[in-house]
Amino acid sequence: MQRVLNFSPGPATLPEEVLIRAQKEMLDCNNSGMSVMEMSHRSKAFEGILAKAQADLRAIMGIPDNYKILFLQGGAWTQFSMVPLNLFKTGKADYIVTGEWAKKASIEAKKYGEVNVVASSESSNFTFIPEIPKDKLNPNADYFHYTHNNTIFGTRFTYIPETGKVPLVCDMSSSILSEEVDVSRFGLIYAGAQKNMGPAGVTVIIIRDDMIGYAKDITPTMLNYKTHADNNSLFNTPPCYSIYICGLVYEWIKNRGGVKAMEKENNAKADLLYGFLDNSSLFKGTAQKKDRSLMNVTFVLPNEDLNKKFVAEAEAAGLSNLKGHRSVGGMRASIYNAMTLKGVEKLVDFMQKFEKNNK
Ligand SMILES: *Cc1c(COP(=O)(O)O)cnc(C)c1O
Numbered sequence: 440m441q442r443v444l445n446f447s448p449g450p451a452t453l454p455e456e457v458l459i460r461a462q463k464e465m466l467d468c469n470n471s472g473m474s475v476m477e478m479s480h481r482s483k484a485f486e487g488i489l490a491k492a493q494a495d496l497r498a499i500m501g502i503p504d505n506y507k508i509l510f511l512q513g514g515a516w517t518q519f520s521m522v523p524l525n526l527f528k529t530g531k532a533d534y535i536v537t538g539e540w541a542k543k544a545s546i547e548a549k550k551y552g553e554v555n556v557v558a559s560s561e562s563s564n565f566t567f568i569p570e571i572p573k574d575k576l577n578p579n580a581d582y583f584h585y586t587h588n589n590t591i592f593g594t595r596f597t598y599i600p601e602t603g604k605v606p607l608v609c610d611m612s613s614s615i616l617s618e619e620v621d622v623s624r625f626g627l628i629y630a631g632a633q634k635n636m637g638p639a640g641v642t643v644i645i646i647r648d649d650m651i652g653y654a655k656d657i658t659p660t661m662l663n664y665k666t667h668a669d670n671n672s673l674f675n676t677p678p679c680y681s682i683y684i685c686g687l688v689y690e691w692i693k694n695r696g697g698v699k700a701m702e703k704e705n706n707a708k709a710d711l712l713y714g715f716l717d718n719s720s721l722f723k724g725t726a727q728k729k730d731r732s733l734m735n736v737t738f739v740l741p742n743e744d745l746n747k748k749f750v751a752e753a754e755a756a757g758l759s760n761l762k763g764h765r766s767v768g769g770m771r772a773s774i775y776n777a778m779t780l781k782g783v784e785k786l787v788d789f790m791q792k793f794e795k796n797n798k
Contacts, residue, residue: 444782447760448590448735448773449613449634457687457777468683475683480676488679489672492686499689499697502622502645509644509664510672510682515540515612515631518642519547521662522608522627525654526582527552533580533605537596538565538589539766540610548584551655555580564766565592567727571600582606582626588614590634591764593737593771594730599624606650614734615643616692617776618702626650635734635775637685640678692776701776705733708774708783712736715787721745721794725767739769746770749793758786 445452468475471484478485493508502508511517522544523532530552534545536559548554555577558569576583583602588595590613599621600607606626615630622628627646633639646664654663666674672682692701713731716724716738725737740746746769750762763771774783 441757443757443759444778444785445759446772446774446778446786448764448771449631450639451634451773451775452777453637453684454688454691454777457684457691460687461684476680478679480673480679485679488683488686489677492682492689495686495689495693496643499616499692500620500622500645505648506622507644507646507648507651507668509646509667510677510685511642511644511667512640512678514639514642515610515629516543517662518610518629518644519544520550521664522582522584522629523548523551524658524662525664526606526608526627526650527655528581528653529579531555531577531580533557533575533577533583533602535559535569535571535583535585535600536561537568537586537594538592540590540612541584541586544584544586544610552581557583565589565594566725568594568596568730576602576605578603578605580605582608584608584610586610586612588612588617588732588734590735590773591771592767593724593726593732593735595732595734597730606647613773613775614732616698616701617705617734619698632681632685634773635777637688638681641681641685643685688777704780705774705776708778708780709733709736711780711783711787712772712774715790719790719794721797722790725769734773734775736772736774737763737767737769738772739763739767743768745797748797752793753786753789756789758789 465474496508533555535557536542536545545554557571557575560567560569583605587609608627609625611628611630613634616635627650629644632641651664651668660666716722722738725739740749753761761770761772763769
């Protein structure tokens with residue numbers, strides 16, 4: 440068996456310790472005599488798994504008691520419509536468009552109400568996070584939506600926007616648990632698990648109690664937060680196995696010193712890689728320095744032939760999935776929590792050698 444260093448943007452690398460534990464518990468989880476995949480979601484055994492996943496996530500993120508944690512299906516994409524369906528009261532919301540996912544979220548919301556795009560960096564291919572013009576904010580908006588980390592373009596918000604009494608809604612799909620966040624500042628946080636938290640198939644929603652219960656009448660039962668909040672994510676069959684793996688990841692983070700320790704390691708990883716890029720005469724980072732992502736590092740070589748050569752040689756050397764998104768080109772190294780500092784050191788070593796050989 441040979442595992443590669445997997446720099447995929449998602450589904451992404453998982454902690455090896457978590458995979459080994461899941462392997463150990465595959466046939467008999469917690470003396471239940473069965474795999475989690477074979478358990479009734481109404482069983483004591485699964486209820487225990489769900490309760491522990493929720494408690495551990497609450498502990499490592501510092502989620503206050505007046506927030507519900509929901510484990511839903513349909514990916515982050517489904518949240519692009521669940522958010523407006525559930526949160527529109529006056530039918531007006533503010534969005535900031537900082538990348539492809541933020542744009543998609545804003546377009547989806549337009550089906551249900553009025554979307555005010557307060558700023559966008561699309562005209563410069565999303566290489567930075569634009570300022571939020573205070574005079575563009577609607578003080579009576581039902582919510583303000585932003586994407587914390589722009590997975591495709593390698594940028595991130597380094598601060599929490601100030602929106603007064605307008606609730607903040609945030610897509611944290613590619614950055615949840617990567618750095619400490621004051622959850623009490625938010626009305627709603629959502630994140631697909633498959634980037635930094637677990638396998639595909641589950642989306643985590645952290646929602647403040649007073650945000651629940653305002654869905655439009657036509658809202659499908661399955662797309663109403665109240666349905667899932669009232670039933671502790673057990674209204675219908677939840678993605679049991681994905682929830683179980685997320686739970687193992689939360690425990691792994693807890694045992695390693697929590698999100699604070701993750702943030703420290705993520706900063707060290709990003710500093711190493713960006714430090715190399717900044718001093719390289721061959722490689723070049725594509726995101727503006729002030730807004731650089733800790734999770735997705737985007738960079739290019741001087742021409743397309745070299746980009747292709749780099750990706751192919753890296754793949755052959757066991758450094759996998761470094762090809763950038765087609766809208767940016769070049770390369771993208773996704774260095775989520777489960778990618779070790781050692782892994783990033785190997786990538787930088789490889790880049791150094793490539794630079795020497797291709798000058
Ligand atoms: C990947 C991603 C999405 C889409 O997630 P799905 O689970 O595939 O629907 C949305 N937002 C961000 C920031 C992402 O990185």
